Amino acid sequence: xxxxxxxxxxxxxxxxxxxxxxxxxxxxxxxxxxxxxxxxxxxxxxxxxxxxxxxxxxxxxxxxxxxxxxxxxxxxxxxxxxxxxxxxxxxxxxxxxxxxxxxxxxxxxxxxxxxxxxxxxxxxxxxxxxxxxxxxxxxxxxxxxxxxxxxxxxxxxxxxxxxxxxxxxxxxxxxxxxxxxxxxxxxxxxxxxxxxxxxxxxxxxxxxxxxxxxxxxxxxxxxxxxxxxxxxxxxxxxxxxxxxxxxxxxxxxxxxxxxxxxxxxxxxxxxxxxxxxxxxxxxxxxxxxxxxx
Numbered sequence: 001x002x003x004x005x006x007x008x009x010x011x012x013x014x015x016x017x018x019x020x021x022x023x024x025x026x027x028x029x030x031x032x033x034x035x036x037x038x039x040x041x042x043x044x045x046x047x048x049x050x051x052x053x054x055x056x057x058x059x060x061x062x063x064x065x066x067x068x069x070x071x072x073x074x075x076x077x078x079x080x081x082x083x084x085x086x087x088x089x090x091x092x093x094x095x096x097x098x099x100x101x102x103x104x105x106x107x108x109x110x111x112x113x114x115x116x117x118x119x120x121x122x123x124x125x126x127x128x129x130x131x132x133x134x135x136x137x138x139x140x141x142x143x144x145x146x147x148x149x150x151x152x153x154x155x156x157x158x159x160x161x162x163x164x165x166x167x168x169x170x171x172x173x174x175x176x177x178x179x180x181x182x183x184x185x186x187x188x189x190x191x192x193x194x195x196x197x198x199x200x201x202x203x204x205x206x207x208x209x210x211x212x213x214x215x216x217x218x219x220x221x222x223x224x225x226x227x228x229x230x231x232x233x234x235x236x237x238x239x240x241x242x243x244x245x246x247x248x249x250x251x252x253x254x255x256x257x258x259x260x261x262x263x264x265x266x267x268x269x270x271x272x273x274x275x276x277x278x279x280x281x282x283x284x285x286x287x288x289x290x291x292x293x
Contacts, residue, residue: 001258002151004230004265006143009150010273014059017280021060024287032287033062034118034280035084035093039077039103040070045096052094055276061283064090074103078111085113092118092136092286094279118282121167130175136282141173143274144209144230149183153207153228153263160186161201163218163251164211169232173209198222210251220256229257229264232271 021031034056036049049065056063066080077099084093093116099105114124120136128135137145148155160177164170170190178188186207191198193212202208202222210218211232223229233251241247250267258264265271 001261002263004147004151004263004270006147006265006270006273009147010277012150013146013277013281014055017059017061017277017284020284025060030091030287031060031062032280032283033064033089033091034283035064035066035090037066037068037077037080037084037093037095039068039072039096040100042098045098049096052276052279055280056283059280061280070100072100072103074107077103077108081108081111085111085116090116092116092283094119116286118279118286120172120282126167126172129172132179136285137176137278138168138172139275139278139282140169140211140232140271141176142278142281144173144232144271145176145183146278147230147265147271147274148207148228151263153183155183155207156185158186158206159189159204160207160209161189161191161205162209162211163191163198163202164213164232165190165192166211169211173211177207177209212251214251215249216251216253218252218257220253220260223257223260225260226262227260229261230271231265231267234267234272 024031036052038045038049053063053065084090095108095112097105099108109121112122114122117125118136120138125135129137162170162174174188174190177184177186189201191201199222202218203224205224205227207228208223209230209232213233215233215235215237229252231250231252235249236246237249238245239247248268254266
């Protein structure tokens, strides 16, 4: 069993991005500028935004954090989005989800300029991804493909089972793994909350990607020997073995499943760090105007 170390790979990519920023500066070119928009004070969102801003600093990108109160109206947020669309200094931006209940996430998403949509969630960019055109790929699925690539894990002709069908991870993941590419070309099965007997499918998986949001959902009896397991989930659960009184776990029962795997991602330190570097890679693309080339 080999651990897929997302921390190590993300550090390598950050160094590559930092080197690219040095080159851009030396050539007198613009440094990438990422803006993060945060509405309200959701604790998880604040953590995510802080880590994105920190990562930008580490690689030499310019970053701006725009914070708004939870009582901001939908109209006001749409105005803020329009300003970012028009600002030529801003290469890419993200509107951190979830938004307060009175704001339509779909309406905001559709208002974002697809050329600045470094999250890769706009329908224009999703459509390009599905048809195989160059675009911004959603950060978590792109980060997972990058991990498979950097660990030289063979995927062609393999059976990939994805648990979860969200627009952020599960659905784009299934598209990326089934397309014609060196680290893809899989036969893909998507399982979800309405799938009867998920175990029947997971036992067939050469590559199992788990993104359904339930701690320790996948257990050892659901995984075949030699499988590659990618755990996208992250949960805080109570623990009497840590000072903080909690520990982080994934959707996979790591202790039980790991001995059966050829490769597995840990939680934390697996997929999480890759999501942020994928966002930075998209921002560099936006800065260079490469999203549609």
